[in-house]
Amino acid sequence: MKTFLLLVSMLISIYSQAQVVNQITIIPSNPTSGDTISVICNFSYNGDCTFGLVGYFYHLQGSTIHILPTYCGYGAPTLCTRFDTFKLETFSPGIYNINIEFHQGSICPFSGFDATIAQFDTTLNITTTSGLNSNNNSESGILLFPNPTIDEVTVLLKNKNLKSISLYNSLGSLIEVHYSSTFSIAHLPNGVYWTTIKTDRGQSTLKIMKH
Secondary structure, eight states: OHHHHHHHHHHHHHHHHTOEEEEEEEESSSOBTTOOEEEEEEEEEESOTTTOEEEEEEEEETTEEEEEEEEEOTTOOOEEEEEEEEEEOOOOSEEEEEEEEEEEESSSSOOSOOEEEEEEEEEEEEBSSOGGGSSOBGGGTEEEESSSBSSEEEEEESSOOEEEEEEEOTTSOEEEEEOSSEEEOTTSOSEEEEEEEEETTEEEEEEEEEO
């Protein structure tokens, strides 16, 4: 009996360790009360990768924004990694706590069984004015040039070393990742894009306009 309980305990421990929130990106990173907010989550879990994210909903409770996504295949051995975008409405100025509670069911796409498999908390400061009203952020020591552009963009850094540049569309979906300070968006449609620029001193989110 002890051996059986130990085996069950080990399986539960292994399964729970597979649920990992790899990264959370919020676009725009300094939102105003008029901005629609995208929370982009890189999440790894054991489950049914075919169905992936079944759906999500969110609600505001006090100063906490609760986001509840649901995935499929509780107990499945396959490791899935997802990039999912949770679109939020506009909120009044203030400091909010974002709580993401990841759920999983045993049968897809709908199930009477539901389990909480992971949680993640972060804070969000929504202001009346934003440093992202301009397309560059000289105070952070990061500039995009030229901006607007029709082809290449160069990231200019001051006293920083570039790690990566993640490019998102206006809906918050990841398009591509670059590791060079100069990259082209000539192949993309005209419009507004967001870049999350990671350096050895942190990260900043800046806007690119192509026309």
